[in-house]
Amino acid sequence: MNITELLSTERVVCSHDVASKKRVLDLVSELIAAGGDKLDSRAIFDSLVGRERLGSTGLGNGVALPHGRLGGTEHALGAFIRLAKGVDFDAIDQQPVDLVFALLVPEHFTDEHLKILAYLAEMFSDRVFCERLRATTADAELYTLLTRWTPSDSIMT
Template sequence: MQIGELLSLDRVVENADVTSKKRTLELISGLLSGEGTELSADEVFDTLLARERLGSTGLGAGVAIPHGRMKGIQQAVGAFVKLHEGVDFDAPDKRPVDLLFALIVPEECTDAHLDILAQLARLFRDDETVEQLRQCTDGTTLYRTLTEWGARHAA
């Protein structure tokens, strides 16, 4: 599954002004439960928070991939947030996180979940693309940067 299949422009936020991990997860939950999904923000938040309790989804270098599996959904859905200022996300390198790609997948889609996470990890290891994301000044440019990277690196 390509990144463009997970995202929509209305689930990409630039310059979000949140000050904590909890507020960031609440913002993401609202995006993932937006129009066109059958998800509730509370259920998404609970799922993401439960996964964070197992261990931080902060990768390091200012990046995190909050994710989880949920019953009752038909397809994977993603959201991308670029924060105005980084927040503590318990990342292994202790750097504040400012770029987050959140993912919710159907509970039974274990292999697809892992494949998407692997693709996102490759994305965030691409230093040039990460720098481009940090330089973006609007949601449309963020969306285009993410989807174009996904199209070039489709599995």
């Protein structure tokens, strides 16, 4: 999988200061909508919140992968935020989340959706990689790290 198919530099934000899970979901919805695909940020937000109601997408170790489905798009889109301070995301380990990768997929995506989520889960289970993300201080550096990660990188963790 090539993560550049999901992300653009405009949808990667470093050190954003937010205080709640709701605001995080609102922010990633705005980032995805601003990606030029003429999507409504409110519809994206509603999709992400609807999925969160089924169970938290907080994976643990400070990582969350909120995701949802939406009509009106033909390809998957992502946004990434490294928060300045962790927020309560109802994660399985009850720890605050500071790394958030949001994913929006078309309604008709089934296998593709699961493959993308599996790839992202593998990426964010790489503790060394996550520490590199946390140490980064610029949006462009974050984007570079995210787009250059490969599954073979995780062998070193």
